[in-house]
Amino acid sequence: MSRPLGTLDPSAETAPRAAGGRAPDVFSREGWVPMRCFRDEDEVDFAVIGTGAGGGVLAARLAEAGFSVVALDAGPFWRPLADFASDEREQDKLYWSEERLSTGGDPLQFGSNNSGRAVGGSTVHFQMVTLRFRPEWFRARSDLGYARDWPVDPDAMWRYYAEVEAELGIAGPVRYPWGPRRGRYPYRPHEVNAAGHVLARGAEAVGIDWSPTPLATVSAPRGKAPPCVYRGFCKIGCSTNAKQSVLNTFIPRALAAGAEVRDLAMVGRIETDRTGRATGLHYHRGGRWRFQRARAVAVAGYSIETPRLLLNSAGPAHPDGIANAEGLVGRHLMPHVNDAVWGVMDEEIRWYKGPPSMAVSEHWNYTDDHPSKDFPGGYAFMSQGPMPADFATSLVSNTGMFGQALRNRMALYNNMAGLKSVGEVLPDPDNRVELAEERDALGLPLARVTFSYGEEDRALSRHARAFQREVLEAAGARDLFETTGTAHLMGGCAMGATPSEGVVDGDGRAWSCPNLWVCDGSAMPTGGGVNPALTIMANAARIADTIIAERAPDRRG
Amino acid sequence: MTRYPGYDVLAKRDTPSWDEATRRVVDARLAGPAARPVLEERDYRTLAALCDAVVPQPDRAEPIPVAPVVEAAIAEDRTTGTRFEGLPTMREAWGRGLAALEAEARLRHGTAFADLTPETREALLHAVDAEEVEAPEWDGLAPRRLFRDVMADEILRVYFAHPAAWSEIGFGGPASPRGYVRLGAGRRDAWEAPFAPPPDGGER
Numbered sequence: 223m224s225r226p227l228g229t230l231d232p233s234a235e236t237a238p239r240a241a242g243g244r245a246p247d248v249f250s251r252e253g254w255v256p257m258r259c260f261r262d263e264d265e266v267d268f269a270v271i272g273t274g275a276g277g278g279v280l281a282a283r284l285a286e287a288g289f290s291v292v293a294l295d296a297g298p299f300w301r302p303l304a305d306f307a308s309d310e311r312e313q314d315k316l317y318w319s320e321e322r323l324s325t326g327g328d329p330l331q332f333g334s335n336n337s338g339r340a341v342g343g344s345t346v347h348f349q350m351v352t353l354r355f356r357p358e359w360f361r362a363r364s365d366l367g368y369a370r371d372w373p374v375d376p377d378a379m380w381r382y383y384a385e386v387e388a389e390l391g392i393a394g395p396v397r398y399p400w401g402p403r404r405g406r407y408p409y410r411p412h413e414v415n416a417a418g419h420v421l422a423r424g425a426e427a428v429g430i431d432w433s434p435t436p437l438a439t440v441s442a443p444r445g446k447a448p449p450c451v452y453r454g455f456c457k458i459g460c461s462t463n464a465k466q467s468v469l470n471t472f473i474p475r476a477l478a479a480g481a482e483v484r485d486l487a488m489v490g491r492i493e494t495d496r497t498g499r500a501t502g503l504h505y506h507r508g509g510r511w512r513f514q515r516a517r518a519v520a521v522a523g524y525s526i527e528t529p530r531l532l533l534n535s536a537g538p539a540h541p542d543g544i545a546n547a548e549g550l551v552g553r554h555l556m557p558h559v560n561d562a563v564w565g566v567m568d569e570e571i572r573w574y575k576g577p578p579s580m581a582v583s584e585h586w587n588y589t590d591d592h593p594s595k596d597f598p599g600g601y602a603f604m605s606q607g608p609m610p611a612d613f614a615t616s617l618v619s620n621t622g623m624f625g626q627a628l629r630n631r632m633a634l635y636n637n638m639a640g641l642k643s644v645g646e647v648l649p650d651p652d653n654r655v656e657l658a659e660e661r662d663a664l665g666l667p668l669a670r671v672t673f674s675y676g677e678e679d680r681a682l683s684r685h686a687r688a689f690q691r692e693v694l695e696a697a698g699a700r701d702l703f704e705t706t707g708t709a710h711l712m713g714g715c716a717m718g719a720t721p722s723e724g725v726v727d728g729d730g731r732a733w734s735c736p737n738l739w740v741c742d743g744s745a746m747p748t749g750g751g752v753n754p755a756l757t758i759m760a761n762a763a764r765i766a767d768t769i770i771a772e773r774a775p776d777r778r779g
Numbered sequence: 780m781t782r783y784p785g786y787d788v789l790a791k792r793d794t795p796s797w798d799e800a801t802r803r804v805v806d807a808r809l810a811g812p813a814a815r816p817v818l819e820e821r822d823y824r825t826l827a828a829l830c831d832a833v834v835p836q837p838d839r840a841e842p843i844p845v846a847p848v849v850e851a852a853i854a855e856d857r858t859t860g861t862r863f864e865g866l867p868t869m870r871e872a873w874g875r876g877l878a879a880l881e882a883e884a885r886l887r888h889g890t891a892f893a894d895l896t897p898e899t900r901e902a903l904l905h906a907v908d909a910e911e912v913e914a915p916e917w918d919g920l921a922p923r924r925l926f927r928d929v930m931a932d933e934i935l936r937v938y939f940a941h942p943a944a945w946s947e948i949g950f951g952g953p954a955s956p957r958g959y960v961r962l963g964a965g966r967r968d969a970w971e972a973p974f975a976p977p978p979d980g981g982e983r
């Protein structure tokens with residue numbers, strides 16, 4: 223088995239770039255920035271595993287507060303200007319394409335569908351939709367009567383949303399139609415593309431609100447980032463640096479503040495001593511296994527790799543894997559319902575132009591009492607703009623269409639429009655990540671992931687498809703058809719108010735390992751009805767601040 | 780049969796729509812894969828016929844080469860990140876899947892899959908997709924999964940990675956550093972395809 227390497231510079235995927243006191247300058251084609259380096263023997267304050275939405279934010283904040291930080295990522299350290307082509311197949315190199323075993327009643331699709339493998343994590347190829355949780359979702363059980371509460375203060379989360387939005391220069395509307403008032407977005411909204419106007423027209427026709435989507439791509443120059451040029455390849459990496467990914471925001475900050483970032487460094491196991499404390503981690507880099515000592519470890523490897531790593535890190539005080547005293551590691555894994563409705567418009571939409579989801583409706587996230595609402599939780603839906611291969615493969619995968627019929631359908635690519643939901647799936651302990659018998663090339667057990675929808679999830683999915691159909695039809699589309707699917711993964715090492723409710727506490731610290739934190743999407747107790755990256759980042763910023771408040775004063779040197 | 784006759788994304792190769800990275804990637808693709816034959820002749824014939832069934836190209840004087848690129852991907856054992864339960868690893872799934880298609884054709888029609896008429900071939904693939912298969916070679920292969928999410932998936936990714944397929948559907952193609960200015964419906968930039976006649980009511 224081998225994951226696809228790019229053809230442009232395969233060495234970036236086999237030989238570490240960040241080494242010898244320097245790291246790639248992501249704003250250049252071949253330049254470098256200085257990087258402080260630690261030795262494996264140095265007991266660093268924090269070793270952070272994974273540099274995506276959660277890990278990248280945490281590493282930057284901790285380094286800026288003066289902690290010594292080594293952040294390791296299994297993936298390469300890209301320079302978008304030189305390494306990213308306008309080409310779907312070349313850019314397969316951005317995804318986590320090592321095999322994961324997929325089973326259950328509704329087995330999940332991984333790889334390009336949900337996770338990345340690069341410095342910057344999945345934000346390198348995310349579609350930049352940056353929505354906030356509805357505040358009540360943090361108290362879903364207490365306030366809305368379903369799922370469970372987050373052991374966090376909703377007001378604090380909303381403050382951190384504003385902070386992270388400022389740190390990312392989010393471009394969004396002056397007035398956002400749903401939820402409590404929020405301040406202005408830092409950058410002006412982008413002009414909505416034709417695909418977005420289809421959603422707008424449909425929403426207005428059926429009498430619900432819509433909004434330009436708040437997006438993490440700048441609408442005016444910002445530092446070294448140029449404004450978005452609406453090239454539309456966002457899902458396979460932004461080659462201009464307009465997209466505000468972790469790679470070109472928090473990673474440069476972390477480096478400037480003295481963190482070391484190690485690319486192509488796959489962590490295989492966290493070591494613990496007899497008292498149960500983490501002492502460091504074993505990682506594979508440059509063709510051999512090494513051991514980095516650390517005073518504390520933060521895991522931010524995504525909802526599959528975080529549980530996989532904890533489960534694979536059994537030690538004398540952690541016989542079933544770290545932080546797994548209650549058997550909760552890997553459980554309550556949640557995707558989003560990603561069902562869509564597509565149709566043909568009379569005029570050419572050309573949805574390849576601009577970011578893929580420029581218009582959104584959160585109507586069903588903020589509507590609790592409606593006779594048709596037969597599910598808890600909520601969903602947002604967005605306009606679409608898939609690239610050709612992406613769209614063609616979703617057609618065959620969903621409808622079995624092939625041959626001339628498929629070519630005829632694809633001939634209407636420029637007239638297509640679509641609406642796709644991001645719908646809440648309830649946490650279920652049986653949806654989980656486990657270790658398989660089979661091992662990968664490094665000798666690590668593969669992850670086996672089991673997923674099945676529950677009845678409520680199915681009700682939401684039916685509702686979302688029927689409603690999106692109504693909106694799309696109202697917008698003038700014909701020949702409608704549906705696709706089903708999932709996106710994003712959350713949970714697996716959830717925060718909980720007590721050890722029996724979660725793997726980590728409300729500050730992200732493992733209940734049964736005092737110097738281990740989880741700081742990524744896997745810590746989310748519920749998934750909400752919006753894309754998760756902003757929530758993961760806000761939560762990471764919050765966790766970082768609790769660590770700083772608690773530990774910075776007695777920090778060594 | 781394209782709705783965009785005369786439109787060729789390759790004409791933009793030397794304009795600001797294409798950066799150096801993209802030129803290198805697409806040039807290499809057009810040069811074709813380095814010869815890395817892994818399949819037996821019989822399996823290759825089955826693969827070629829399968830590619831032709833999934834994306835028939837009777838309209839093209841010079842068909843987009845699909846089978847050789849898929850074969851190269853099989854040789855690489857190119858993974859996608861997901862191995863569904865009931866399917867072996869990618870390379871094994873392809874090897875056994877091609878053998879099962881061949882066995883099914885011989886069982887039903889007494890001939891090689893590659894020698895079936897296009898109509899019979901298509902009908903057989905619909906049967907596979909409906910999991911109505913008889914050959915024992917399908918044991919442990921989850922026919923629909925295999926057909927849709929391994930075989931057709933890869934074949935379509937290869938087809939739609941070719942500039943001729945981009946031109947065919949009027950896709951803008953590579954767009955960096957220059958993207959687009961006119962984003963509204965019925966508006967286009969000078970470097971996009973001219974508008975096609977509106978689609979007629981029934982496109983199938």
Ligand SMILES: Cc1cc2nc3c(=O)[nH]c(=O)nc-3n(C[C@H](O)[C@H](O)[C@H](O)COP(=O)(O)OP(=O)(O)OC[C@H]3O[C@@H](n4cnc5c(N)ncnc54)[C@H](O)[C@@H]3O)c2cc1C
Nearest residue numbers: 272274275276296343344349350351489523527743753755
């Ligand atoms: C195509 C696509 C589009 C998306 N669009 C949006 C969007 O528009 N809006 C939104 O909010 N969300 C979006 N998402 C989801 C979002 O990107 C993720 O939810 C988010 O990035 C997850 O954050 P994370 O910190 O949990 O993990 P990631 O950001 O995935 O980071 C995890 C990192 O850890 C590394 N890692 C894992 N295991 C190890 C190990 N053992 N050793 C070393 N390193 C390791 C990985 O290489 C990876 O870089 C999208 C996702 C995809 C796939």
Ligand code: SF4
Nearest residue numbers: 450451453454456460
């Ligand atoms: S549309 Fe904007 S954000 Fe997306 S890839 Fe292009 S420049 Fe980057």
